[in-house]
Amino acid sequence: MTTPIPVQTERYAECVGASKRIRWDIDQDVLRGREFDTSHKFLPDSMSGVDQLEFLSEDEAIFLSQIQGRTYANIFGLVERFINCKVLELSEFHWTGDQVALEALVRFSDEELKHQELFRRIERMIASKMPQGYNFLAEPNAVAAAVLSKSTWAVLGVTLMIELFTQTHYLKSIQPGSQLSPLFKDVFLYHWKEESQHARIDELEWVRENVGLSAEERNQAVDEMIALVGAVDGIVNAQAAADVGYFLSVKGAALSDQKVKLLHDQVLRAYRWQYILSGIEERRFQKVLSAMITGEQMRRIEAAVAPLIASAAPTASARVHPILEF
Numbered sequence: 001m002t003t004p005i006p007v008q009t010e011r012y013a014e015c016v017g018a019s020k021r022i023r024w025d026i027d028q029d030v031l032r033g034r035e036f037d038t039s040h041k042f043l044p045d046s047m048s049g050v051d052q053l054e055f056l057s058e059d060e061a062i063f064l065s066q067i068q069g070r071t072y073a074n075i076f077g078l079v080e081r082f083i084n085c086k087v088l089e090l091s092e093f094h095w096t097g098d099q100v101a102l103e104a105l106v107r108f109s110d111e112e113l114k115h116q117e118l119f120r121r122i123e124r125m126i127a128s129k130m131p132q133g134y135n136f137l138a139e140p141n142a143v144a145a146a147v148l149s150k151s152t153w154a155v156l157g158v159t160l161m162i163e164l165f166t167q168t169h170y171l172k173s174i175q176p177g178s179q180l181s182p183l184f185k186d187v188f189l190y191h192w193k194e195e196s197q198h199a200r201i202d203e204l205e206w207v208r209e210n211v212g213l214s215a216e217e218r219n220q221a222v223d224e225m226i227a228l229v230g231a232v233d234g235i236v237n238a239q240a241a242a243d244v245g246y247f248l249s250v251k252g253a254a255l256s257d258q259k260v261k262l263l264h265d266q267v268l269r270a271y272r273w274q275y276i277l278s279g280i281e282e283r284r285f286q287k288v289l290s291a292m293i294t295g296e297q298m299r300r301i302e303a304a305v306a307p308l309i310a311s312a313a314p315t316a317s318a319r320v321h322p323i324l325e326f
Contacts, residue, residue, distance in 0.1 A: 030190050035125065036066075070123060089152075133246050165274070222300060
């Protein structure tokens with residue numbers, strides 16, 4: 001076993017300082033008494049891929065974007081459930097140690113609870129504007145229990161992936177000419193502000209966890225991370241089918257079988273990019289991961305995600321962006 005690395009107090013202190021500086025409130029800063037306008041898209045085309053479905057009318061494309069926006073809120077309500085559980089667990093390492101690191105993790109947890117509340121409220125606000133019939137399939141507590149049964153190394157890898165892709169999503173949301181809801185733009189903005197600090201803490205904790213593993217434990221953890229990515233893909237596969245079914249029940253009764261297939265394939269491609277590839281392909285994620293694993297382990301990961309990359313949405317062709325830090 002390798003001797004644990006010293007806690008990098010100054011890096012945790014930077015996260016604490018940023019957390020204090022950018023602290024925001026759901027009502028005063030994000031919602032500000034507004035409601036969603038159903039004439040606007042909720043996700044940019046570069047995320048939703050609705051602009052690739054040329055057979056949809058403008059009204060249909062906007063509605064499909066709104067369905068994806070509702071699923072976005074539900075997905076984040078789900079993933080932040082298990083992320084917060086893991087953060088609370090990680091904080092125990094610092095209880096009687098570095099109190100700056102402990103404060104960083106406590107703030108991280110508090111912010112994740114706030115994000116869960118934000119996305120629950122977004123779900124309810126969108127639900128009030130949509131016809132009945134939408135169904136989010138995954139149950140957050142069951143997913144959290146399944147994820148948390150895996151090693152901390154694997155969970156931290158997936159967590160960093162998630163919190164890095166929120167930053168790519170923010171970049172997509174500020175692209176011009178997207179007809180994007182001003183309210184959803186602010187959801188992207190304020191979520192990014194705090195998640196950019198969370199990603200820094202994820203990295204610190206992942207590296208700290210890594211040095212305490214034996215080669216055999218790390219090898220097993222790589223397999224567990226691959227399994228978790230596969231589980232995410234299973235969730236988005238099922239939700240893509242449910243969302244397309246809901247869209248068809250409301251808007252698409254006249255679509256041919258061929259167009260229905262194109263619709264389903266595009267939504268699945270978009271979801272795979274949104275919730276897996278936009279994180280796993282980030283340069284920062286790749287840099288941290290490659291420094292901890294062997295070439296053979298990296299090849300296993302690449303083989304596992306290769307089918308997802310092959311099916312990525314055309315709108316995501318220039319996917320990798322530098323990470324913004326607030």
